[in-house]
Amino acid sequence: MTRLFNDPAAFADEALEGFTAAHRRWVRPVTGGVVRATATPAGQVAVVIGGGSGHYPAFSGLVGRGLAHGAAVGNVFASPSARQIHSVATAAHVGGGVLLMYGNYAGDVLHFGQAAERLAADGIEARTFAVADDISSAGPEESAKRRGIAGDLPVFKAAAAAAEQGLPLEEVLRVAERAGARTRSFGIAFSGCTLPGADHPLFTVPAARMAVGLGIHGEPGIGEEALPTADEAARLLVETLLKELPEDVADPAGQRAAVILNGLGSVKYEELFVVYRRVAALLGDAGVEIVDPEVGELVTSFDMAGISLTLTWLDDRLEELWRAPADTPAYRKGALDAAEPDLDRAPVTAAAQDTAVPAAPVVPAASDASRRAAGTVLAALDAVARVVDAHADELGRIDAVAGDGDHGIGMRRGSTAAHWAAADAHGLGAGAGTVLTRAADAWADKAGGTSGALWGTILRSLGTALGDREAPDAARVAEGVTEASAAVRQLGGAEVGDKTMVDVLVPFADALAAATGEGLPLADAWDRAATTATAAAAGTADLLPRRGRARPHAEKSLGTPDAGAHSLALITRAVHGALLDHH
Amino acid sequence: MTRLFNDPAAFADEALEGFTAAHRRWVRPVTGGVVRATATPAGQVAVVIGGGSGHYPAFSGLVGRGLAHGAAVGNVFASPSARQIHSVATAAHVGGGVLLMYGNYAGDVLHFGQAAERLAADGIEARTFAVADDISSAGPEESAKRRGIAGDLPVFKAAAAAAEQGLPLEEVLRVAERAGARTRSFGIAFSGCTLPGADHPLFTVPAARMAVGLGIHGEPGIGEEALPTADEAARLLVETLLKELPEDVADPAGQRAAVILNGLGSVKYEELFVVYRRVAALLGDAGVEIVDPEVGELVTSFDMAGISLTLTWLDDRLEELWRAPADTPAYRKGALDAAEPDLDRAPVTAAAQDTAVPAAPVVPAASDASRRAAGTVLAALDAVARVVDAHADELGRIDAVAGDGDHGIGMRRGSTAAHWAAADAHGLGAGAGTVLTRAADAWADKAGGTSGALWGTILRSLGTALGDREAPDAARVAEGVTEASAAVRQLGGAEVGDKTMVDVLVPFADALAAATGEGLPLADAWDRAATTATAAAAGTADLLPRRGRARPHAEKSLGTPDAGAHSLALITRAVHGALLDHH
Structure with a gap:
């Protein structure tokens, strides 16, 4: 359960404030979220991600070179508003247009869509892409309705690495679509989180049972089974994902895949490693070559107990983008030159950290x-x-x-x-x-x-x-x-x-x-x-x-x-x- | 609680196997633990760390350039044996001698001490250093009896960065001693972890209460208080640490400090950020300049709910070492050149991953x-x-x-x-x-x-x-x-x-x-x-x-x-x- 907070209503704002205070090398606060503190070449497409708070490192922890240019940060488990997204995207924009990326949830779809319209009205070219990787949340025939979970990371990263290479907006969007179409996740859960100030968990799973396919906010799953051993859990995850290959992949043998074994909060690292041991063996048995696996907490749900496995089926282009370096508060990979601070931007002031929307001091004349x-x-x-x-x-x-x-x-x-x-x-x-x-x-x-x-x-x-x-x-x-x-x-x-x-x-x-x-x-x-x-x-x-x-x-x-x-x-x-x- | 495992007795070995499978770029398995997979210049002092399993990223997650050269990995919450440590140190040694570093627990002190003796008998110069940063575990007059907790990281890192600079063994040991003497931690806890296969937690804390100074294995604390707000928790941690400055620091004002706000497993990132927001403000009020803070899970205890604050009071030398780059599975910092694989070493074979001690096939003659x-x-x-x-x-x-x-x-x-x-x-x-x-x-x-x-x-x-x-x-x-x-x-x-x-x-x-x-x-x-x-x-x-x-x-x-x-x-x-x- 969430124990350490002050006013629960201020939790998300205070967390964002503490996050930016600890990571000034990577991010600076703007109204509605954060943008990179490092310089971005003019004309580069800005990848702006976002979603609710409570999923760290998603989303603010993924802002930095090689990954997102900015993140709009909503309240606990709530989409950021269109105004927040618009504000962050405007601050992140360096002339190349903006790709807005988020998990496929109704609130996010609405607000990011509205923000894209407002950006367009401002003359800033904007596109949207919703990650929909959770195969338990809808069948293959309704894959556009699927929720976004840990597959956010490889899809965000593919698009951002393409932006970093200088590709134009439409090409960056194509990369996101390709990565999204080849990314699948599947998860299991054992207990739910208790939000700041709440007196009971969002959901519960009976002792010695697991919920199969349950969403990271407690959205309904597709079944409940006995608690598995680590090896049984690995087999369930791998076999389920191997049952639904992307359209253009006929056989897993000989394929390469980015693999993410994600912990949602309370399933800790050693447990993840015990499961990963078997995941790697099973994928090897299926002839899949694993590329740069990640085992850890990449999309969380406070201290929810659960794990998910994500596969991104790589082609040469997606592999290059997955392997590309990145340097963010929570995700660092490979070798990058020393960072240049973003000197063109306004210095960070204490006032700039206040993410609250200030009341306009005047109102229009009225009868x-x-x-x-x-x-x-x-x-x-x-x-x-x-x-x-x-x-x-x-x-x-x-x-x-x-x-x-x-x-x-x-x-x-x-x-x-x-x-x-x-x-x-x-x-x-x-x-x-x-x-x-x-x-x-x-x-x-x-x-x-x-x-x-x-x-x-x-x-x-x-x-x-x-x-x-x-x-x-x-x-x-x-x-x-x-x-x-x-x-x-x-x-x-x-x-x-x-x-x-x-x-x-x-x-x-x-x-x-x-x-x-x-x-x-x-x-x-x-x-x-x-x-x-x-x-x-x-x-x-x-x-x-x-x-x-x-x-x-x-x-x-x-x-x-x-x-x-x-x-x-x-x-x-x-x-x-x-x-x-x-x- | 720990839910995902196979045979509980095999948990630590299987976790290590999964860890190495996921991180071959950084580490390779040897009997008793892991060593760097990247090349180390001949003659460099090897910093070999270690301790029980269940504390990831301590200890195996901290092996890589800029940090440890190897880690001896014990069973769950148990020191590695002298034989394991000796094996890892022998594999990590490149001619410059070995500094063995670990938290100050009786079992670790015994086994690392025995390992140092065996290394010396082999003609490998070896020194030991136990980190003792937890000020709640003994008074200032008995500081050598204190336990080691999250202060492990800055002390390991200082010594390892000094080794990376090419300093000789005695100088690296001096750096460890100086960093250790200027590192203090203090923690609070809300609930204990349940080890793999156990049916009850190692310890419990009553609901809406917190244990003050309780150890990461449930060792006795110094008191129990009502659950604080995040700001109250921050104040308790900061004020307690500011009460015991190192001998050569008279006043915190004007000092610089490395700051680690560590989560033990179930207190999640957003909560840590809310607490850090106030920690940073209070240290600022005291005139302390924060250098490269870390807020996250750096020394855990499975899914124990608790946090600790660590301050390392920096001088120019320690600051340089704290800021130095590092590239390990769980801790990456700054810019490093692309890594060279360690081609001189034997290739990793499946058999080499078996960390169990093989039975010798023959026995001496007997009457x-x-x-x-x-x-x-x-x-x-x-x-x-x-x-x-x-x-x-x-x-x-x-x-x-x-x-x-x-x-x-x-x-x-x-x-x-x-x-x-x-x-x-x-x-x-x-x-x-x-x-x-x-x-x-x-x-x-x-x-x-x-x-x-x-x-x-x-x-x-x-x-x-x-x-x-x-x-x-x-x-x-x-x-x-x-x-x-x-x-x-x-x-x-x-x-x-x-x-x-x-x-x-x-x-x-x-x-x-x-x-x-x-x-x-x-x-x-x-x-x-x-x-x-x-x-x-x-x-x-x-x-x-x-x-x-x-x-x-x-x-x-x-x-x-x-x-x-x-x-x-x-x-x-x-x-x-x-x-x-x-x-």
């Missing part, structure tokens, strides 16, 4: 009517933060049925940050629109993950619809909710019936539009729509359990509603209370 | 009388192995009161190996003397630790006294026991009254000599002496508990006899049974 409406918005956001706080544990439990159990944690962080940001903006005299957009940015930044991106979008859509000039009437609010509904559908790629929050948001928006169209006052119309939302949330609970697929929010145990749908219904009800009070 | 006596010796060693096996758990529990609780494990490994080796020798027609000396080597090799060295000495003394020619009569056996008693006193540096096995061995030898002097047959004389031994063992139990000092076997809870004394008494009784049967 008195909009300012008064902003008071109602603030009260509503206060009510949202309170209801989320009161239900955070319940939301986590619901999410844990099919996802990683962090929905409550993320929603609490996001809604609290949104309320604070709204209060700041309100205090500066902001209108309703600005209060909502400030809240939207804060929610997305601080919550991270999928829910952070979606709720940021909801609040931003509403804020844009309300603006800072006119007094928002019921029709305009309903219009804003309809726009939010459309934006969430587009961003999340989900439709009604997929058992996600969309199943609640769409009927809620429709009911609100219908009620305001009938001329009902906002509070009454909202009341009717909230009742619709609650019924719709219950309707997301009728799916049979479907374990072993990386489809967060699309798989539920019988009787448990989708966590995102449930929290949205709770929030619509809480907002109604705030509307009544401010009627 | 029929001595061969018959060898049958009695074999029966006695069988009885020893059986009684130790039956009491191993009890011996562990007794040892855990003041030591690291592994006495039973080590005695079981040693007595079993001794019996097998004796059976092999007996089967080849060996006399009593050779059967005993083969058993002695096997016991010391396989048990490791203090008890391995002492029992190896006992059996070797007896074997030398008995020889392979004459039928050993009662007087000769008594003479051999007296010689064994003298050798153990000399090797262990203990006298009667120190509450060690010497308290039993000396009166046993005296009683046996007296009884045989009276003309009693051996079995009867042995019976009387064994009764004396049992009484003497009970007499080691009268000491009040004295926690917080690194004096294994000299501190007991009221009523618990010394584990070594107790096992000796059990063994004398068991041997009597064998003597009766073979009368």
